[in-house]
Amino acid sequence: MVRIRVLVVDDHRIFAESLAAALAAEPDVxxxxxxxxxxxLRSLERAAAEGRRYDVLLVDAxxxxxxxxxxxxxxxxxxxxxxxxxxxxxxxxxHGGQPHIRIVVLAEKDDPRRAALALQAGASGWVAKDCSLxxxxxxxxxxxxxxxxxxxxxxxxxxxxxxAARKHRTESERLVESLTPREREVLRCMVxxxxxxxxxxxxxxxPHTVRTHMQNVLGKLGVHSTLAAVAxxxxxxxxxxxxxxxxxxxxxxxA
Numbered sequence: 001m002v003r004i005r006v007l008v009v010d011d012h013r014i015f016a017e018s019l020a021a022a023l024a025a026e027p028d029v030x031x032x033x034x035x036x037x038x039x040x041l042r043s044l045e046r047a048a049a050e051g052r053r054y055d056v057l058l059v060d061a062x063x064x065x066x067x068x069x070x071x072x073x074x075x076x077x078x079x080x081x082x083x084x085x086x087x088x089x090x091x092x093x094x095h096g097g098q099p100h101i102r103i104v105v106l107a108e109k110d111d112p113r114r115a116a117l118a119l120q121a122g123a124s125g126w127v128a129k130d131c132s133l134x135x136x137x138x139x140x141x142x143x144x145x146x147x148x149x150x151x152x153x154x155x156x157x158x159x160x161x162x163x164a165a166r167k168h169r170t171e172s173e174r175l176v177e178s179l180t181p182r183e184r185e186v187l188r189c190m191v192x193x194x195x196x197x198x199x200x201x202x203x204x205x206x207p208h209t210v211r212t213h214m215q216n217v218l219g220k221l222g223v224h225s226t227l228a229a230v231a232x233x234x235x236x237x238x239x240x241x242x243x244x245x246x247x248x249x250x251x252x253x254x255a
Contacts, residue, residue, distance in 0.1 A: 002028065003028050003029065004029050004056060004141070004144065005030045005031075005054045005055045006023055006032075007031070007034060007043055007056070007057050007058070008031065008032070008034070009040040009059045009063060010033070010035070010063065012060070013035055016033040019033075020032065020033040036063070037064060040059075041090075044094065053098070055102065055144060056101065056103070056143065057091075057094060058104050059091055059103060059105050059106065059123075060106050062087060062107075063087035088114065088117050091122055091123050092121040094122070096122070102124045102144055103123045103125075104126070104127055104139055104140065104143060105126050106127055106128075107126060109128070112157025115154055115158050116161035119148070120162070124143035124146075124147070125139045125143050125149035126149070126154065128151065172232045173237070175232065179220055183213055183217050184238070186199060186210065186214060187229065188240060189240075190214070190217070190226055190229060190230055191240040192240035192241045196211060196214065
């Protein structure tokens with residue numbers, strides 16, 4: 001019998017342990033539980049090192065929301081207005097590092113916007129926490145067949161959110177394409193969080209020249225702050241400059 005290895009990630013211990021126990025009663029399911037994002041990542045790394053990787057991750061959508069000031073343990077795609085990292089960030093990090101794992105988000109309530117974010121981050125399903133065990137098992141087995149599972153009531157809203165996101169991304173891509181190669185390099189430095197002096201040192205330019213480039217970037221992107229420029233850049237798929245010491249061209253060759 002092929003067994004399905006499942007990891008439940010939820011910081012409400014009673015819920016996590018109860019769900020794990022219910023799933024463990026299935027003859028073809030091996031299940032473990034983790035109470036936080038870092039604990040989940042340690043479990044995933046340990047399992048991979050031992051050659052017994054997990055197949056499915058069940059992640060609480062509100063993971064970490066009860067811990068003010070929590071630091072992101074994985075790359076963050078979406079942070080709430082209160083600055084807290086949620087389970088969708090864990091989805092993004094795991095999907096980026098171990099894309100073979102199928103991820104299902106467990107939510108207290110249906111939310112088209114967050115469900116769309118979860119799918120964009122790499123989730124294969126969004127399930128209400130109060131669904132039946134048989135429904136959850138159907139979803140678990142379905143995502144392993146490359147299926148995507150959403151509650152029917154969410155479909156229209158999620159499609160609307162995904163369409164809007166694509167529209168914003170296309171517009172962002174068009175704006176980024178209007179930048180010169182040097183301006184795009186400066187933008188990548190901004191995405192990496194580098195200040196004006198650090199950008200100047202990296203690109204062998206004067207701080208005044210960098211200031212001019214940054215002003216041009218903001219103007220062409222139609223934004224008024226570095227944060228807004230970074231948000232637009234990420235929507236367009238612009239990543240941070242490599243800070244590990246890649247070679248950049250000197251002088252004005254890219255200007």
